Amino acid sequence: MRKLLIVIVAGLVVWGYYTQKVRPEQQAWAQATATDDIASLLAYTAVYTSGPHTEQANQRVSALRNDDGPYERAITEGNGPALDAFLRQYPGHRREREARALLASGDYGPRDLLDLLQQGKVELSASGNGIESVSVTVSARTAYPLQVEIPAGLLFVPADRSDQTMMTTESTTVRLVVGSPSSATVPVACTNWAKDVPDKADRMTVRRVSNQNLAFVAPLLAKSSQYPVRQAMVWIMSDNTNYHDLGKLIQGFCFMDCEAYRIIKADEAAQALRLIVEGGADMRSWRIWRDRSQIHAGIQDTELKTWFAANVLRR
Numbered sequence: 356m357r358k359l360l361i362v363i364v365a366g367l368v369v370w371g372y373y374t375q376k377v378r379p380e381q382q383a384w385a386q387a388t389a390t391d392d393i394a395s396l397l398a399y400t401a402v403y404t405s406g407p408h409t410e411q412a413n414q415r416v417s418a419l420r421n422d423d424g425p426y427e428r429a430i431t432e433g434n435g436p437a438l439d440a441f442l443r444q445y446p447g448h449r450r451e452r453e454a455r456a457l458l459a460s461g462d463y464g465p466r467d468l469l470d471l472l473q474q475g476k477v478e479l480s481a482s483g484n485g486i487e488s489v490s491v492t493v494s495a496r497t498a499y500p501l502q503v504e505i506p507a508g509l510l511f512v513p514a515d516r517s518d519q520t521m522m523t524t525e526s527t528t529v530r531l532v533v534g535s536p537s538s539a540t541v542p543v544a545c546t547n548w549a550k551d552v553p554d555k556a557d558r559m560t561v562r563r564v565s566n567q568n569l570a571f572v573a574p575l576l577a578k579s580s581q582y583p584v585r586q587a588m589v590w591i592m593s594d595n596t597n598y599h600d601l602g603k604l605i606q607g608f609c610f611m612d613c614e615a616y617r618i619i620k621a622d623e624a625a626q627a628l629r630l631i632v633e634g635g636a637d638m639r640s641w642r643i644w645r646d647r648s649q650i651h652a653g654i655q656d657t658e659l660k661t662w663f664a665a666n667v668l669r670r
Contacts, residue, residue, distance in 0.1 A: 384408045392444040393419050419445065426450040430457075430500060430530075433464035453533065457499035465504035465528050468493070469563060477503060477531070481511055481561065483553025486604075487582050489521050489543050490555070493529050494536040501531045505541055508573025511559040518553040519545040522569060524576040524585045544576070544586045548594035548603065568592040575634045579626060583619045587627035591643050598624055598646035621653030625663045632666060639670065 380403055387399040396412045396419075403409055419425070426448065429441035438458045442451065457463050462476070471477040476497050484490040489511045495501050504526060511521040521543035529539045545552065546569060553559070564570050572592045576585045586604060590596045601619040619627075624643070628650075631638060638644050644667075651668045654660040 380406050380408075384412075387412065390444075391415075391419075392425070393446055393448065394444050397446070416447075420448050423450065426454060429454065430463070430502070433502060435463060438463060453499045456497075460497070460499060462497070462499070462501055465502045468503050468505050468509065469561060471501065471503060472561070477501065479561065481559040482555050483513065483518070483521075483557040483559065484540060484555065486545060486552045486586075487542065488540045489553070489559060490538065491529070491541055492536050492538045493531060495531040495533060498533060500533060503529045503531060505529065505539075507576055508564050508570065510546070510562050510564050511541075511543065512562060513553045513557040513559050515553075515557055517551055518557055519547040519550040521553065521559075522546050522564065522573065522589060524582075524589075526577075542582075542585075544582075544589040546589055546593040548590050548596055548600060566593070571634070571636065572631065575630050578630050581623065581626075583623040584626045584630070587619045587624050588631060591627060591631065591638075591641065595642050597642040598650055600642075621650045622656050622659060624650050625654050625659055625667075628667060629659070629662060 383399050383402065384406075387395045393416050396416050399406075400409055400412050400416075425441055425445050429437040435458060438454050441448075442454055442458070445451070448454075466476075468477070468479070472479060476495065478494045478496060480492045482490050491505070493503055505523060505528075506526050507523050509523045511523070513520065522545075524542045524544050527539055527541045529537050531537050564573060569589070569592060572588050576588060579585055579588075583604070587601055590601060594600070598621075601624055602617040604618045606618055624646075628638065628643065628647075647663075647667045651660065651663050654663060
């Protein structure tokens with residue numbers, strides 16, 4: 356009986372030690388590893404300075420301070436609360452200074468390219484890249500990274516005035532890191548039907564669109580993913596082109612009858628007109644309207660042909 360009592364007492368002592376020492380430590384470690392951020396791990400090591408997992412916690416803290424993943428995720432979210440959370444959860448991170456500078460600046464999230472240029476926060480180099488795009492290289496002049504938005508409807512103006520001004524057809528975001536320029540290919544359409552296409556030797560500057568017709572069509576361009584449709588929309592609004600004029604854009608080479616080589620065919624011209632008309636423009640006085648019978652005759656898409664007949668041909 357006495358031996359049994361000793362065993363029970365010893366068991367109670369062990370149980371008391373487990374519940375007061377071991378189990379709380381295990382629970383604290385489980386919580387720290389579940390959260391897996393620097394703040395939680397430091398909270399663990401502050402209480403258990405020589406616990407069974409202290410060395411492992413310190414190693415993990417060192418690894419997390421050099422892991423750019425949490426910082427990149429905060430930057431991608433692009434808002435103040437995300438940066439605040441990063442700074443709370445990852446004290447001592449190697450990107451902490453950048454995060455604090457970015458939070459203080461208010462430049463988190465996509466920022467308009469022209470605004471950043473006017474504020475002297477970025478540098479831009481742009482050149483021609485054929486008829487469908489321009490090449491840009493952007494560098495940050497800040498002590499923190501930036502997300503630069505190149506919006507639809509921005510004009511890239513060549514130094515050579517015999518070349519076409521190009522207008523962006525969709526928004527492009529360029530992410531900049533400190534000390535490293537970033538390059539991007541930006542989708543565009545030409546805005547001067549009669550001029551030449553810029554090439555890589557053509558240096559370009561940027562400005563906002565001021566022409567009312569181009570300003571009208573700019574937000575409509577993203578409604579089509581097809582370059583020929585976008586280009587037709589721009590030329591119709593910028594140069595009042597007719598269907599014959601749109602045939603200037605060809606694939607390959609031809610010398611006389613280029614109809615078979617044209618890129619903007621009846622379907623593309625009809626779709627361009629549809630987006631412009633549905634956008635609210637009255638096109639009845641425009642040159643392209645006079646060609647509606649010719650365009651209608653060439654449309655291959657059944658649904659588009661039906662819409663065109665009801666909304667363009669018979670008006």
